[in-house]
Amino acid sequence: MGQDRISKEQHDYLAPLYPESGRMKNSKSLGEEIQKGFLSITFWEGQILNFLSQIIAPKKILEIGTFTGYSIQWLAKSVAPDTKIYTIESDSEHHARATKALNGFSGIQCLKGPAVEVLNDLKPKAPFDLIFIDANKNAYVEYLDWSTQHISKGGMIIADNVFLGGAVYQPGLETQYSPKQVETMRVFNKKITENPDFVSVILPTFEGLLAAYRKT
Numbered sequence: 001m002g003q004d005r006i007s008k009e010q011h012d013y014l015a016p017l018y019p020e021s022g023r024m025k026n027s028k029s030l031g032e033e034i035q036k037g038f039l040s041i042t043f044w045e046g047q048i049l050n051f052l053s054q055i056i057a058p059k060k061i062l063e064i065g066t067f068t069g070y071s072i073q074w075l076a077k078s079v080a081p082d083t084k085i086y087t088i089e090s091d092s093e094h095h096a097r098a099t100k101a102l103n104g105f106s107g108i109q110c111l112k113g114p115a116v117e118v119l120n121d122l123k124p125k126a127p128f129d130l131i132f133i134d135a136n137k138n139a140y141v142e143y144l145d146w147s148t149q150h151i152s153k154g155g156m157i158i159a160d161n162v163f164l165g166g167a168v169y170q171p172g173l174e175t176q177y178s179p180k181q182v183e184t185m186r187v188f189n190k191k192i193t194e195n196p197d198f199v200s201v202i203l204p205t206f207e208g209l210l211a212a213y214r215k216t
């Protein structure tokens with residue numbers, strides 16, 4: 001979310017190579033109207049998501065935490081037309097803005113409700129080939145447990161904010177996150193990196209972007 005460590009020169013060089021669609025730009029502006037700090041992933045993280053998604057070539061994508069629908073568009077950008085894509089959002093205003101921004105983007109279903117409940121309803125659609133976790137941090141371990149049970153072999157779990165602004169590795173650092181959220185994220189990172197079914201990496205973005213590939 002938020003903090004872009006990309007210089008203007010880097011952005012101006014990369015933007016034509018990895019263009020954002022008009023709909024992506026619309027999602028961004030709808031998000032900025034609500035939250036100036038912008039909750040969505042950055043342009044650069046979007047390219048990483050798109051790259052990983054193209055490698056996995058998913059038939060089913062699931063995102064937990066839609067906001068205004070920016071990241072789901074990077075995940076969905078280059079997939080096969082029959083790919084099923086679900087994204088979950090609990091906040092009514094965010095959900096309404098995402099639905100508006102994604103209008104006409106075929107294949108993406110914006111599901112409204114608390115993720116834990118929606119995930120329960122989605123069990124019959126599993127397994128998913130790509131799951132992106134980017135919602136309330138206090139439930140990351142629950143989301144991870146659900147995801148490790150419902151990801152396909154050869155699929156990938158991606159999670160944003162696994163550094164929690166640096167709080168997970170720098171005790172005492174003042175951040176917006178509570179000690180409980182920090183502890184939850186430490187458990188999350190330990191669980192996925194120690195899981196023998198996955199090979200994983202935490203990409204050193206400012207927020208920390210974890211990608212875990214299910215190999216067995």
Ligand SMILES: C[S@@+](CC[C@H](N)C(=O)[O-])C[C@H]1O[C@@H](n2cnc3c(N)ncnc32)[C@H](O)[C@@H]1O
Pocket residue numbers: 001039040041064065066067068069070071072088089090091094113114115116134135136
């Ligand atoms: C960081 S934002 C998601 C940004 C989005 N993935 C992007 O990059 O464009 C997190 C979103 O999760 C939503 N959220 C928070 N708690 C949730 C819950 N329990 N269930 C579903 N969504 C939740 C918030 O309302 C917010 O819109």
